Amino acid sequence: MPKSLMLLSAALLAAIPAEAREDRRPTSISITVDTSIAEHTLSLVCSQREVNERQIRSSPLVQAQIEHNRGLVAAATMDAYVEGLRALSACRAPSEGEDVFRVGAILADPELFRRKVDGLRARQSELASSVADRLTSYVPAGTQFQRAVILAVPYFSCGGFERGEYFYIDVQCLAADIDDDFAALEVLVAHETFHALQARTFFPAPIDAGEIGDVNTGLQYHFGTMLREGTATYVAGTSALLDVPSAGAFTRLGQSFGRENAARLGENFRLLTILFGYAAASPVGQERARAEAVEDLAFDGGSFQEFGYYVGARIAADIEQVWGREALVCVMQLPPEQFILAHEAAVAAEELRLGAEAIDAARSVALARSGVHGFERCHPTLGGDRQ
Numbered sequence: 001m002p003k004s005l006m007l008l009s010a011a012l013l014a015a016i017p018a019e020a021r022e023d024r025r026p027t028s029i030s031i032t033v034d035t036s037i038a039e040h041t042l043s044l045v046c047s048q049r050e051v052n053e054r055q056i057r058s059s060p061l062v063q064a065q066i067e068h069n070r071g072l073v074a075a076a077t078m079d080a081y082v083e084g085l086r087a088l089s090a091c092r093a094p095s096e097g098e099d100v101f102r103v104g105a106i107l108a109d110p111e112l113f114r115r116k117v118d119g120l121r122a123r124q125s126e127l128a129s130s131v132a133d134r135l136t137s138y139v140p141a142g143t144q145f146q147r148a149v150i151l152a153v154p155y156f157s158c159g160g161f162e163r164g165e166y167f168y169i170d171v172q173c174l175a176a177d178i179d180d181d182f183a184a185l186e187v188l189v190a191h192e193t194f195h196a197l198q199a200r201t202f203f204p205a206p207i208d209a210g211e212i213g214d215v216n217t218g219l220q221y222h223f224g225t226m227l228r229e230g231t232a233t234y235v236a237g238t239s240a241l242l243d244v245p246s247a248g249a250f251t252r253l254g255q256s257f258g259r260e261n262a263a264r265l266g267e268n269f270r271l272l273t274i275l276f277g278y279a280a281a282s283p284v285g286q287e288r289a290r291a292e293a294v295e296d297l298a299f300d301g302g303s304f305q306e307f308g309y310y311v312g313a314r315i316a317a318d319i320e321q322v323w324g325r326e327a328l329v330c331v332m333q334l335p336p337e338q339f340i341l342a343h344e345a346a347v348a349a350e351e352l353r354l355g356a357e358a359i360d361a362a363r364s365v366a367l368a369r370s371g372v373h374g375f376e377r378c379h380p381t382l383g384g385d386r387q
Contacts, residue, residue, distance in 0.1 A: 027139060029132040029197075030146040031189065033124040037061055038117045038153035038171060045110045046091035053082055061150060064163040072157065075100050084154055101154040105172055116171050117151055119178035120185075124149075130186045131193055138235045138329055139197050147196060149189055158250065160188045167192050175248030183244040184251040190236035198228050203335045203373070209292050215282050218291040219365050222279055223336035225299050226272075230312010230339075231332055238313065261310035268307040269314075269352055272298055277357030280364070314352060315343040322346040323379050330378035335369060337362040342375035 037059075044051065056062055057078055069076035084101040087094050093104040106113055120127075127149075139145075150168045158173035169188070175181040205224030212218045241254050242262075261268060275294045282290040298308035316339075320328040323346055331342045340354060340362040347353055366373070 025142045025144065027136050027141060027143045028145065029135050029139070029143070029193070031124070031128040031131050031193065032146075032148045033120055033127070034061075034148040034150045035117055035121055036150075037065075038113070038151040041085065041088065041106070041153045042110055042114055042117070044085055044089045045106060047089050048091075049089050051082060051085045051089055056082055056085065061166060064166045065150075065152060065155070065168060068161050068163040068168075069156075073100065076156065081154075088154075100156060102156045102172060103154050106154060112176055113153060113171060115176065116174055116178060117153070120151060120169075120171075123178065123182065127182075127186060127189060131190045134186075134190045134237055135194055135197065135235060137325060138194070138231075138332075140201055140329070140333070143197065143201070145193075145197055145200075147193060158253070160192050162192055162195060165196075167196070173250055175250065177247075179247075181248035181250045184241060184248065184254045187236045187238050187241055187254065191232045191238070194232040194235055195228060198232070198332075201333060202228065203333060205336050209288055209295065212288045212291050214284075215280060215287055216365055216368055218279050218282060218287045219276070219361050220336065221291055222276060222294055222298075223340060223362065223365065225295070226308050226312040226315075227332065227336040227339045229299060229306070229309040230314075231316045233309045234313040234316040257305045258310075260305055261307050264307075265310065265314060266352060268311050269354055271304075272308055272311050273355035273358045276354070276361050280357065280361040311354075312339075315339065318347050318350070318352075319343055327378045331375050334375060334378070335366070335373050337365040337369075338373060338375040341366065342378065345375065 062078075062081065066076065066078050066081060080100040084094070084099070084103040088103050088106060091107065093099070093107050147167060150166055151171050152168040153171050155168070155170040155172060158170055160167060160169045169185070174185070206212060206217050206221040207224065209221065212221055238254070238258060241251065242258050244251060244255070275298055279290050279294050297304055299306055316328060319331055319342055331339055340358060344353060344359050
């Protein structure tokens with residue numbers, strides 16, 4: 001290329017905003033499996049080695065896990081974690097009441113845990129491809145994302161969890177043959193990875209009950225939770241789990257949530273409408289208490305099995321079916337009340353939609369928000385401009 005043309009090309013490139021140049025890169029979502037904690041833990045089993053307490057306590061990966069653990073079980077402290085590793089090294093199973101991190105299960109069959117870790121490591125490329133295939137078309141063009149999936153050994157719960165920049169999978173509750181739970185694992189990793197992508201691209205909304213100061217922020221909190229969890233449930237392909245042979249316990253758990261929520265989806269929409277109305281009518285001083293009550297009922301995995309997730313997933317599915325995927329991606333980037341209002345506009349004649357109390361609550365939040373954020377921009381026939 002002549003030097004003059006090279007200089008001209010460089011000048012033109014420099015004139016393009018950095019964000020626009022980044023959007024021209026192919027979207028990339030990369031997942032790896034981090035086995036470091038699991039391998040270190042399993043190397044201690046009956047080794048009689050001294051546990052490097054300073055190294056354990058200073059590990060960012062362990063620190064993040066403990067921060068999450070303590071929110072679930074008060075006894076799941078760093079001290080308890082270190083003592084659990086010492087018990088592993090000494091080949092001594094703690095008593096049931098003292099075994100906070102369930103190291104007794106590791107001592108009972110360490111080879112089982114090793115097979116699971118090896119199986120996940122061997123299939124990490126397949127897992128990475130699956131997650132990328134599910135999520136790539138639901139994020140803004142040019143998105144660049146990389147994360148490690150950390151195998152949590154020891155751990156006491158089931159499934160996966162995020163803490164800060166880290167994402168963990170509990171190895172203990174997975175089937176002995178990873179194949180039996182691999183489909184559910186793909187959904188789990190895709191779901192939690194999408195949460196990390198949401199944190200980068202979604203409109204800011206309160207994510208902690210401590211941020212609730214009035215009815216408006218309480219409603220933003222609920223709408224944001226439904227948007228985040230509903231869209232993650234939808235794009236991760238959770239519904240496809242219903243067609244998977246129910247071999248592993250983790251898979252069966254996901255299937256039970258999916259089937260029971262599908263069977264009562266109409267009731268779920270009506271109940272969530274009532275709960276949003278309850279939050280909207282909070283007396284002064286009770287906004288946070290009511291928000292936490294709504295959170296426990298709609299988005300917790302207890303008696304109602306996270307039914308708010310499945311309402312949000314149906315809303316996302318409806319918007320995509322009626323307006324297309326590009327419009328759904330656009331709506332997801334808007335303030336969370338627009339997710340509800342967009343659905344009302346897209347399926348106004350359909351039976352499965354939130355009721356008037358929820359729609360009125362979403363409109364009240366939208367009216368109080370400064371700036372122009374209407375969902376109409378995401379649909380060309382509604383006169384919107386996506387710029």
